[in-house]
Amino acid sequence: DVKVTQSSRYLVKRTGEKVFLECVQDMDHENMFWYRQDPGLGLRLIYFSYDVKMKEKGDIPEGYSVSREKKERFSLILESASTNQTSMYLCASSLISGTLPYFGAGTRLSVL
């Protein structure tokens, strides 16, 4: 079974802090994604990556950056956390483009 592991289930940070959300997949998938999920808005794509060191902006990249130094790991970075970034963050991976993603359990981030 594919396993997508997000390092933290819950995080509480203060405004202005730099926040790292880590995601690791164990199935040698090419593609990795970061979404945020908010009530009434569904899942919105922040960034995705098709290969190591490659990244593409999703629909809402503002305030975020990403890093993919190794194939299995995709990190989401909040350079200076703000309260409107309080959300559930979901990482996903898929084998190749057009195949369906597998999701991690999510990280619920609260920015105070």
Added chain:
Amino acid sequence: TQLLEQSPQFLSIQEGENLTVYCNSSSVFSSLQWYRQEPGEGPVLLVTVVTGGEVKKLKRLTFQFGDARKDSSLHITAAQPGDTGLYLCAGVFNNQGGKLIFGQGTELSVKP
């Protein structure tokens, strides 16, 4: 621009009742997926539909893809409390670079 409209957003019913959730778009999907998400977990894939007019059954769940591939429905027969959760539709649109785009979700509560 929200490409995928999902309705209703909330649904609270009694055990044994039937229900239908709808997913609509003005654009054609190349494929559409339905996910179920439990609190504190990531979305889990239920089904993928690809062909216009396709109907798939998963125990008490029936998924239908519209003939024009612009809409889909999820029907649950004789709902059980264990069906409680967030149901998400997600579509792949040819004119969105193959990205998976999610609807807002339907929060279903089935009371015993």
